[in-house]
Amino acid sequence: MDFADRVTAVFTTFNSAHVIGKALQSLPDGVRVIVVDNASRDDTAEQAKRARASVEVISLPKNVGFGRGCNVGLRLVETDYAVVINPDLFVGEDCLSVCVAAADAHPEVALFGPREETGGRGDARITDVDYCEQVSGAFMFMRMSAFRTIGFFDENIFMYFEDNDLCLRTRDCGYRLARVLRAETQHIGAGSTQKNYDSAYEKSRLWGSACAYFADKYKDSPEGKAAGRKLRHYYIKYYKNLVLDRHLARIYAERIRGWKEYSSLGPGAMFDNTFVTPANAKADA
Numbered sequence: 001m002d003f004a005d006r007v008t009a010v011f012t013t014f015n016s017a018h019v020i021g022k023a024l025q026s027l028p029d030g031v032r033v034i035v036v037d038n039a040s041r042d043d044t045a046e047q048a049k050r051a052r053a054s055v056e057v058i059s060l061p062k063n064v065g066f067g068r069g070c071n072v073g074l075r076l077v078e079t080d081y082a083v084v085i086n087p088d089l090f091v092g093e094d095c096l097s098v099c100v101a102a103a104d105a106h107p108e109v110a111l112f113g114p115r116e117e118t119g120g121r122g123d124a125r126i127t128d129v130d131y132c133e134q135v136s137g138a139f140m141f142m143r144m145s146a147f148r149t150i151g152f153f154d155e156n157i158f159m160y161f162e163d164n165d166l167c168l169r170t171r172d173c174g175y176r177l178a179r180v181l182r183a184e185t186q187h188i189g190a191g192s193t194q195k196n197y198d199s200a201y202e203k204s205r206l207w208g209s210a211c212a213y214f215a216d217k218y219k220d221s222p223e224g225k226a227a228g229r230k231l232r233h234y235y236i237k238y239y240k241n242l243v244l245d246r247h248l249a250r251i252y253a254e255r256i257r258g259w260k261e262y263s264s265l266g267p268g269a270m271f272d273n274t275f276v277t278p279a280n281a282k283a284d285a
Contacts, residue, residue, distance in 0.1 A: 208258025
């Protein structure tokens with residue numbers, strides 16, 4: 001069986017029209033591709049269809065967040081492996097084939113990432129991996145048999161920390177994580193959000209809520225305690241920047257606000273007033 005028949009690519013998009021076409025074109029022919037669009041206000045869905053005729057686009061009525069969006073696509077996967085890819089990440093020519101080869105060779109690993117920071121290592125064998133503790137949510141190559149037991153993304157998180165949570169649960173279930181040394185990607189960043197001050201403040205609030213949720217969920221673990229310390233440190237950063245940089249101070253204030261909202265409202269705080277558009281969804285296969 002060809003490697004392309006064994007992996008499904010899942011994208012979750014929001015206002016990603018400027019990058020989704022190139023991302024889809026970077027994928028090999030034959031790979032099934034599912035795009036879950038979080039009620040984009042631009043023509044993300046149209047750009048996806050234009051870039052790849054076989055793409056399956058699922059248009060949601062509102063922005064349900066990164067994790068919930070990914071889960072919509074992951075529940076449709078029937079192949080051995082799935083890869084969750086950010087719309088602003090482009091995969092190298094052999095990236096998915098070497099990930100399949102590495103996954104076949106390392107059944108103890110449930111979650112793989114690329115050697116993103118150096119663009120791959122040419123002297124490594126196809127199946128060579130580096131074991132690690134964390135894989136970035138920008139590119140997550142998943143063994144589906146494992147994740148049907150572990151579970152997919154935590155739907156209490158709107159965005160941020162969903163990859164930290166998934167990696168921690170993967171390790172807690174006895175699986176390992178690894179980076180595939182021959183897997184090359186290019187991540188340009190910030191492909192699914194708006195670029196303005198209001199958006200930056202909203203994202204900071206969401207970060208604060210997600211960090212508070214993660215710290216509370218894993219309060220007895222080193223990772224959870226580290227997240228809690230990070231939140232408390234933002235009080236210091238806020239007061240330091242009140243005079244020096246009002247914009248940066250507002251960023252920190254919004255993170256603190258998200259923390260307080262989570263403390264009073266729980267995870268639902270992340271899903272109130274967050275990039276939501278009117279209900280006008282349609283599902284396109």
